[in-house]
Amino acid sequence: MDFQEYVTFANQNPECYISTTDGTQPKVRPVLMWFADDTGFYFQTQTVKAFCKQLKNNQKVEVCFHAPGPGSDPGKVMRITGEVEFIDDLALKSRCLEERHLLKDMGIVKPEDPLLFVFRIHKGEAFFWTREWTMRESEIERIRFGG
Helix, strand or coil: CCHHHHHHHHHHCCEEEEEEEECCEEEEEEEECCEEECCEEEEEEECCCHHHHHHHHCCEEEEEEEECCCCCCCCEEEEEEEEEEEECCHHHHHHHHHHCCHHHHCCCCCCCCCCEEEEEEEEEEEEEECHHHCCCHHHCCCEEECC
């Protein structure tokens, strides 16, 4: 498979679940991915959240994207295991503010606002899962991306 298939799937299904750790305790939360491209999967949060603190303490994460199928078909899942990189690029943060209007409602109006935290998963491993792989997960093709 080509990495672009993973980028397309993520952009078409941006609602996902991301896992972090708080000490040794895994934490999972729903998030809305900002966008994906050939450089990785981009997200934003606020620095006051426990989520942000967990990312700073341990940059290893796993993300699960899901496209439901019709009826009882569980659909298709994409899992990414990787490492995050913190982004401190004012142009990218400006774009984030333009595209994520909810941030302005929260009072974040400038890209240099210390509350705005942008990160990307820039390297890792990804794979797709469908019901046909239920008993053969170890056989699923995986791709490595980034670094």
